[in-house]
Amino acid sequence: MAEIVITGMGIVSPAGIGKANFWQHIREGNSSITPITRFDSSLYPSRIAGQVKELESYSNSFSPRLLKKIDLFSHLALVAAELALKDADIDLKNFDLKRTGIFMGNAIGGWLFAETELRDLYVEGREGISPFMVSAWFPAAPQGQISIFYGIKGYSKTVVADRAGSLMAIAYGARTLEREKLDLVLAGGMEAPVSPYALLCCNTSGSLSRKNEKPEQAYAPFDKERDGFVIAEGSGVLILERLDEARKRKAPIYARICGFHTNCDGYDRIEPDPEGIHLAKAIEETLKEAGFDKESIDYICADGVATLAGDISETKAIKKVFGKKAKDIPVSVPKSMFGNMLGAQGSVDVITTVLSMMFNTICPTINYRNPDPECDLDYVPNKARPKEIKRALVISRGRGGINAVMALEKVK
Amino acid sequence: MSVEEEVKEAIVQTLSVKPEEVKVEEKLSDSLGVDSTEMVDLTVALEKKFGVKIDAKEITKSSSPQEIVTLIESKKAAS
Numbered sequence: 001m002a003e004i005v006i007t008g009m010g011i012v013s014p015a016g017i018g019k020a021n022f023w024q025h026i027r028e029g030n031s032s033i034t035p036i037t038r039f040d041s042s043l044y045p046s047r048i049a050g051q052v053k054e055l056e057s058y059s060n061s062f063s064p065r066l067l068k069k070i071d072l073f074s075h076l077a078l079v080a081a082e083l084a085l086k087d088a089d090i091d092l093k094n095f096d097l098k099r100t101g102i103f104m105g106n107a108i109g110g111w112l113f114a115e116t117e118l119r120d121l122y123v124e125g126r127e128g129i130s131p132f133m134v135s136a137w138f139p140a141a142p143q144g145q146i147s148i149f150y151g152i153k154g155y156s157k158t159v160v161a162d163r164a165g166s167l168m169a170i171a172y173g174a175r176t177l178e179r180e181k182l183d184l185v186l187a188g189g190m191e192a193p194v195s196p197y198a199l200l201c202c203n204t205s206g207s208l209s210r211k212n213e214k215p216e217q218a219y220a221p222f223d224k225e226r227d228g229f230v231i232a233e234g235s236g237v238l239i240l241e242r243l244d245e246a247r248k249r250k251a252p253i254y255a256r257i258c259g260f261h262t263n264c265d266g267y268d269r270i271e272p273d274p275e276g277i278h279l280a281k282a283i284e285e286t287l288k289e290a291g292f293d294k295e296s297i298d299y300i301c302a303d304g305v306a307t308l309a310g311d312i313s314e315t316k317a318i319k320k321v322f323g324k325k326a327k328d329i330p331v332s333v334p335k336s337m338f339g340n341m342l343g344a345q346g347s348v349d350v351i352t353t354v355l356s357m358m359f360n361t362i363c364p365t366i367n368y369r370n371p372d373p374e375c376d377l378d379y380v381p382n383k384a385r386p387k388e389i390k391r392a393l394v395i396s397r398g399r400g401g402i403n404a405v406m407a408l409e410k411v412k
Numbered sequence: 413m414s415v416e417e418e419v420k421e422a423i424v425q426t427l428s429v430k431p432e433e434v435k436v437e438e439k440l441s442d443s444l445g446v447d448s449t450e451m452v453d454l455t456v457a458l459e460k461k462f463g464v465k466i467d468a469k470e471i472t473k474s475s476s477p478q479e480i481v482t483l484i485e486s487k488k489a490a491s
Binding site: 063064065068069127130131132134135 | 427428429449450452453456
């Protein structure tokens with residue numbers, strides 16, 4: 001991949017809105033997972049989640065007239081996009097909007113809006129449905145809303161690939177920049193799964209934690225007592241540019257995207273390949289594209305889905321690639337603190353990793369108490385650790401055996 | 413409340429705009445930049461408010477609030 005760099009980051013998460021708030025929260029190792037308060041979830045097997053607070057205080061740029069037409073997942077994405085542009089010190093008036101693009105990942109669409117309307121369909125009939133339903137619920141709606149709000153007109157795309165969607169979206173955005181089809185890219189993802197129907201769908205996968213009594217301890221990746229992950233809502237948006245142009249406009253340059261690979265296990269509709277063979281292959285191919293020696297990797301931000309098959313196969317894949325050195329590489333799951341944002345998670349993991357590079361600190365995997373003999377890497381348990389990170393990998397995986405890996409390098 | 417006041421209220425509520433933004437003589441597209449889905453929303457709201465049937469062709473983005481008032485008054489008179 002040519003010199004594509006990250007020059008801005010916007011984050012809306014249960015652990016805080018904006019990169020400063022977010023970083024302060026996650027470096028302390030605190031959990032922001034709580035019981036679901038938006039609706040009565042008492043009959044659901046898993047009824048805890050990471051929920052965004054104080055979104056309204058960051059929504060002054062968006063009129064009530066706009067917000068009533070869109071689902072929460074578009075609202076989250078608009079706020080994250082606004083924060084990212086501000087962080088990158090970008091005034092879009094200075095950019096050719098026909099050469100600006102949007103690449104977003106999402107898994108389940110805008111169900112908070114859609115569910116209300118479906119109820120109205122069955123109770124009131126056809127005429128009870130809001131005309132905004134058509135443009136509110138579908139997974140590419142946030143891409144459209146960002147495009148309309150800023151007048152962005154370049155090549156854009158929404159990727160739906162379960163929890164791997166936003167890492168893919170960032171990579172495809174970077175590749176489009178590399179081919180010089182665009183000059184500026186907003187890339188990331190958004191997810192709002194805390195709604196009655198979406199929560200039901202997530203529950204039926206059997207991958208969610210049922211430790212409802214202790215929400216803050218529920219998401220325990222790589223721990224022997226793990227019982228699944230916890231869902232979260234939020235959005236992460238990155239600003240991507242070619243290095244030379246970013247330097248020309250004196251942009252803050254956070255990190256370079258050096259390599260990416262994605263493949264499929266072709267194994268099962270929910271579980272990953274138990275040996276992690278194809279994830280290992282994806283890591284190898286990513287390293288090859290980046291031109292990184294295995295010995296040079298300082299940190300891996302893991303998928304850490306906290307299911308038995310997920311944790312073991314991810315550990316096996318890392319060991320397959322790095323051999324004896326695998327145990328020396330810190331591998332952590334910062335999202336154990338705020339939940340898994342599904343289609344938005346890859347972008348948030350990239351933001352976490354870039355912040356770790358900036359502050360020379362690895363965020364921990366929390367709730368790690370009982371070592372699992374089959375998961376024997378250095379998971380950075382429970383406490384942040386100072387370490388200089390020059391090169392890192394981010395792993396995103398989705399149900400049905402989707403693997404995606406990205407290589408990042410700090411830019412001096 | 414007069415029909416005009418009620419129409420203005422429906423516009424303010426369905427479009428989430430301020431009362432002073434509603435210009436009685438101007439086209440809705442010019443004064444408020446309404447889109448087609450907002451027009452559907454407004455038409456349904458007016459039907460419910462006044463208990464009349466309004467065809468999609470009878471009120472458009474080019475209608476002014478005053479024209480809507482006239483339409484509704486004529487429908488109410490006919491019923």
